[in-house]
Amino acid sequence: MQSDKIKELDKQNVMQTYPRFDVVIERGEGATLYTPEGAEIIDFTSGLGVNSIGYGNKKWADAIHAQAMKLQHISNLYYSEPYVKLAEALTKRTGMKNVFFSNSGAEANEGMIKIARKYSFDKHGKGKSTIISLYQSFHGRTITTLAATGQDVLHNFFFPFTEGFRHVQANDIKALENELTDDVCAVMLELVQGEGGVIPLCPSYVKAVYELCASKDILLLIDEVQTGVGRCGTLMAFMQYDIKPDIVTFAKGIAGGLPLGGILANEKCSGVFVPGTHGTTFGGNPVATTAAQVVLDILDDKLLGEVIKKGDYIKEQIKSWDIPIIGEIRGRGLMIGISIKDKVPRELAQKCANNGVLMLTAGADALRMLPPLTITYDEIDKGLAILKKTLERTIL
Numbered sequence: 001m002q003s004d005k006i007k008e009l010d011k012q013n014v015m016q017t018y019p020r021f022d023v024v025i026e027r028g029e030g031a032t033l034y035t036p037e038g039a040e041i042i043d044f045t046s047g048l049g050v051n052s053i054g055y056g057n058k059k060w061a062d063a064i065h066a067q068a069m070k071l072q073h074i075s076n077l078y079y080s081e082p083y084v085k086l087a088e089a090l091t092k093r094t095g096m097k098n099v100f101f102s103n104s105g106a107e108a109n110e111g112m113i114k115i116a117r118k119y120s121f122d123k124h125g126k127g128k129s130t131i132i133s134l135y136q137s138f139h140g141r142t143i144t145t146l147a148a149t150g151q152d153v154l155h156n157f158f159f160p161f162t163e164g165f166r167h168v169q170a171n172d173i174k175a176l177e178n179e180l181t182d183d184v185c186a187v188m189l190e191l192v193q194g195e196g197g198v199i200p201l202c203p204s205y206v207k208a209v210y211e212l213c214a215s216k217d218i219l220l221l222i223d224e225v226q227t228g229v230g231r232c233g234t235l236m237a238f239m240q241y242d243i244k245p246d247i248v249t250f251a252k253g254i255a256g257g258l259p260l261g262g263i264l265a266n267e268k269c270s271g272v273f274v275p276g277t278h279g280t281t282f283g284g285n286p287v288a289t290t291a292a293q294v295v296l297d298i299l300d301d302k303l304l305g306e307v308i309k310k311g312d313y314i315k316e317q318i319k320s321w322d323i324p325i326i327g328e329i330r331g332r333g334l335m336i337g338i339s340i341k342d343k344v345p346r347e348l349a350q351k352c353a354n355n356g357v358l359m360l361t362a363g364a365d366a367l368r369m370l371p372p373l374t375i376t377y378d379e380i381d382k383g384l385a386i387l388k389k390t391l392e393r394t395i396l
């Protein structure tokens with residue numbers, strides 16, 4: 001089907017929730033995408049951090065095919081091998097105690113919030129259920145995860161939102177300390193705020209939050225839906241900080257493009273959910289968890305080291321450009337934000353797409369890059385050359 005026809009059918013039949021870029025994607029190879037008309041586009045987005053091992057990975061596709069032929073789904077009322085193997089790999093490699101599988105990031109965060117509140121209820125009874133999160137955070141699109149999200153523009157229309165969330169300014173430990181009253185059971189944060197603008201938290205702040213929480217038996221909840229699964233150069237980003245989180249969520253990149261998410265709990269929180277307290281029909285689906293196993297095997301120490309090197313390389317290249325609209329360049333590993341002065345990032349991202357490179361935006365002022373973790377230097381150089389030319393032309 002040609003691009004124009006696809007766009008027309010979208011407008012006629014699909015709820016218009018996404019401000020889509022004017023580009024149709026048909027297929028991909030490595031970190032390179034193609035339109036139905038055959039135009040080549042370098043992908044610096046991974047389908048928003050999802051396609052962690054790029055496009056057309058044969059090992060991944062073969063494993064999915066074999067599992068689909070063997071057993072595509074079985075209820076969580078029965079045991080099966082794929083989800084237990086993945087659970088073992090995840091707990092071994094993260095040092096967390098156990099896992100619950102969900103289908104998305106928002107669903108994982110909902111479950112994490114439920115664990116935090118039940119942990120507190122079991123231990124202290126009612127009245128200690130407030131969760132503190134940060135301004136500029138993003139935790140999902142359900143009514144409760146929107147309440148957790150610290151962006152007022154998203155607290156609209158869908159009233160009433162779930163009660164029991166308050167927000168504080170990131171990187172301000174005094175502000176957090178003031179909010180940790182007796183009603184608080186947990187602090188929830190992203191280590192690099194993704195949607196909010198690719199804003200990394202200071203390691204000293206994160207350590208202080210950890211110590212403050214530990215001293216008050218307040219749980220530390222880390223949303224690694226975007227930062228996790230190798231994105232920042234370690235399997236989970238928290239491994240680069242001097243902290244021990246109580247609960248960690250992940251999703252986006254875990255299954256390389258199939259829907260899967262999850263919640264990792266430490267010893268203290270590992271037994272909070274008991275039969276009947278939580279569940280989800282598709283969670284831990286055999287095909288999705290088999291796909292995730294292939295992704296985890298590919299994300300070994302060597303590849304994770306490469307993620308850091310490629311991220312540094314991209315940042316150095318961009319820093320060397322003499323383009324006045326480029327401001328701060330920030331991020332960790334292959335999660336990179338480029339703040340833009342005097343131009344609308346979304347318009348620049350559309351121009352980039354027209355010119356042959358996909359870019360995302362973040363917050364009010366930034367372009368964002370989340371390329372496949374397996375992207376080659378050749379693809380990086382091609383994409384950067386197009387990005388550079390596009391940003392240069394906007395000066396004229």
Ligand SMILES: *Cc1c(COP(=O)(O)O)cnc(C)c1O
Pocket residue numbers: 103104105106107109138139140141190194195223224225226227251252
């Ligand atoms: C994308 C994202 C979510 C929401 O994940 P979905 O799979 O879209 O529900 C939650 N938290 C963070 C940090 C994210 O980047």
